[in-house]
Amino acid sequence: MLDKIRIVMVNTTHSGNIGAAARAMKNMGLSRLVLVDPIASIDEDAIQRSSRAEDILHNAVIVPTLEEAIADCGLVIGTSARSRHIPWPLMSPRQSAAKAAEMIPAGNEVALVFGRESRGLTNEELHLCTAHVHIPTEENFSSLNVAQAIQVLCYEMRLALVTDDFRAQAEQEDEAGAWGVPWDYPLATQGELDGLFRHMETVLIDIGFLDPDTPKQLMSRMRRLYQRAAPDKTEVNILRGILAAVQRQGADGHKTQGDSE
Amino acid sequence: MLDKIRIVMVNTTHSGNIGAAARAMKNMGLSRLVLVDPIASIDEDAIQRSSRAEDILHNAVIVPTLEEAIADCGLVIGTSARSRHIPWPLMSPRQSAAKAAEMIPAGNEVALVFGRESRGLTNEELHLCTAHVHIPTEENFSSLNVAQAIQVLCYEMRLALVTDDFRAQAEQEDEAGAWGVPWDYPLATQGELDGLFRHMETVLIDIGFLDPDTPKQLMSRMRRLYQRAAPDKTEVNILRGILAAVQRQGADGHKTQGDSE
Structure with a gap:
């Protein structure tokens, strides 16, 4: 299911952020990166920060406009600061993941859209999105690094979509089962x-x-x-x-x- | 409540990771950073990557040993890869946040411990921890950047301790209900x-x-x-x-x- 999700980065300025995003994606099991009119190139810094997620960088798709990046998507989730001029469906990261988990099995492609390091997405770009997602932050220090925001969203997507994951198992099993590996000796009677x-x-x-x-x-x-x-x-x-x-x-x-x- | 949580980084090699960690912490409302025998110093790269979270870097406490970093804590959560030699209480990030939400009101200090970029925490260090937390990842690409891991854990701590996210609360209640009544004495440090x-x-x-x-x-x-x-x-x-x-x-x-x- 995670292969139905693309990460879209708009006008990214720092190549290191593209690399860090690739690593975060690969850690969480995502692989499709789309760069909209990037200012940074995929350079040595990007490759270094990607750790061993170079494959995601090599396969990244570069397009000139956001419209092109999301044209075939049924669910487009734009990252947004909390206060906006006009109301728009605003989700928590967890709600956005639940929405993706609902829509992917119905045959939809999903895009998560991340804006510029300096000022996020424009209002025009946000209006192209189906829904907005806001990562809860401190009121007076609310701007996450873009790769960190990608990490949080991909983490929630993984929790919601990879149902046979350890976490899902651990939370389904009762307390006694949650030791990471099977207990080495039987419990005392x-x-x-x-x-x-x-x-x-x-x-x-x-x-x-x-x-x-x-x-x-x-x-x-x-x-x-x-x-x-x-x-x-x-x-x-x-x-x-x-x-x-x-x-x-x-x-x-x-x-x-x-x-x- | 977030001021009862300290982030402990052990033997960190790259100053940029310390800066990125400070930014992630401040975004999520945490402020207390402890560096155990750091290899990197708080240099220009750290300050730049912290964005405007320099206050956290300036107030960071540097100690020689992990024991010293966690001595007064009632809950010490170590980050760990999945497979270890002996089983140990292993939590998901969400469960660890629920545990913190349960224990902080009872007067406990909490430490989240993060290991080296190259190889995480040693077994000896993990044995000093009350519980281990594993961030779900792809099996064959499981090593998160340390600042990204800090981002995910701080995000879950914020959800459990600050916002009224209903799922986090529901899970927290499950956890807290395990003993039926609140515990009668504060936990040992x-x-x-x-x-x-x-x-x-x-x-x-x-x-x-x-x-x-x-x-x-x-x-x-x-x-x-x-x-x-x-x-x-x-x-x-x-x-x-x-x-x-x-x-x-x-x-x-x-x-x-x-x-x-």
Whole structure:
């Protein structure tokens, strides 16, 4: 679906921004770059800033007018500062991505249009767009670098359109599934956890930390702490190993102090 | 709330990236930049790329170690590529923002940690983090420019913390609802957790459970276990009290065995 989206840069002044845009696009899985009457050329700085996204630069289409760049598109989203003279459908980046996700399966081509570094898109250019998108910013520092704006929009497009992505998976799975890679050991059973807590209670009494006459608050806190970490079997074994080592140390001490065994 | 979030850049090589990061931060309303042992300096290139975000560069804090940069933080989110050796809590950018939105009102400082341009964060650095965040990317072109990664994370932080974007809020409520009621004590800071782990390591060596010649795997597992529970200050105090009680027991044992004091 991302191959139905083109990034359109109008009158770009700095070649480094074209390169950075190409890299941001490729990171997010987009590949189609259209340059409208660019002032900068695709030079060494562009290639360097693109990292290894040179293919996008080599395949970039250069056209003289915005009309030509968007002629075959069913959805044209122009980036815009918030205040405009006339009202126009204004979307958040997330809403624009949802719109693209709705319209691409219906056979539409989508353009995301980005203006000049100095002053964005003109009113005439914005009027060629189906909708406007505004990236939320600080009121008094609202001008994003154009490649950064492209990064944010492409990021939202990827989230909305690449549904088998890790993120989609992670958010679909419950909390326990979101570790990036499968957990390396099976989780401890409730019985194993109960064994751990009984062992812990014994040791805490042995070392004089837990007063058996007022035990409840402490063990309840310990249960809450360990249970919310959802320990695996190996971790429970390690913790019980530590408890056993503490007991051996205590036994050594007591033996030297003259206990019967 | 955004003033509780610091952006931490580790060993940054290119000054232009520091400048671009400052601009991205200021666009999104963040202001606190921490540079850990930077290779680049804040030079003309940094100032130019910051656009008019020079104030952030001038106020940037430079520290020698990551530990120092995050010592007072209750939530430390490290940026990470997908595959790691051991699983660790891995969030999407949106989930990490929801987590920050949950924890900042409870009095926590938050750090977002970004690694080197060439190879990101080391495993050791990632193990100092409470959670890892992965920006979804193309499988075969997954390395975002560091300032672009900062842009995406700051954008999600702004959506979660400043605007009333309903989807962000809905997801935030899901996250916050996981415990049913607000947590009763503030979370331990990263510095307090470091103190806990150092104390734990000492005790584990003392009781003969940890072999100092092959220490890494065990303490890494302990860090992972406790950090994913996100202990509060009271819990850390209890754990340190237990460790101190074990040490007293050991000292008693040794004394009886004829040590000099």
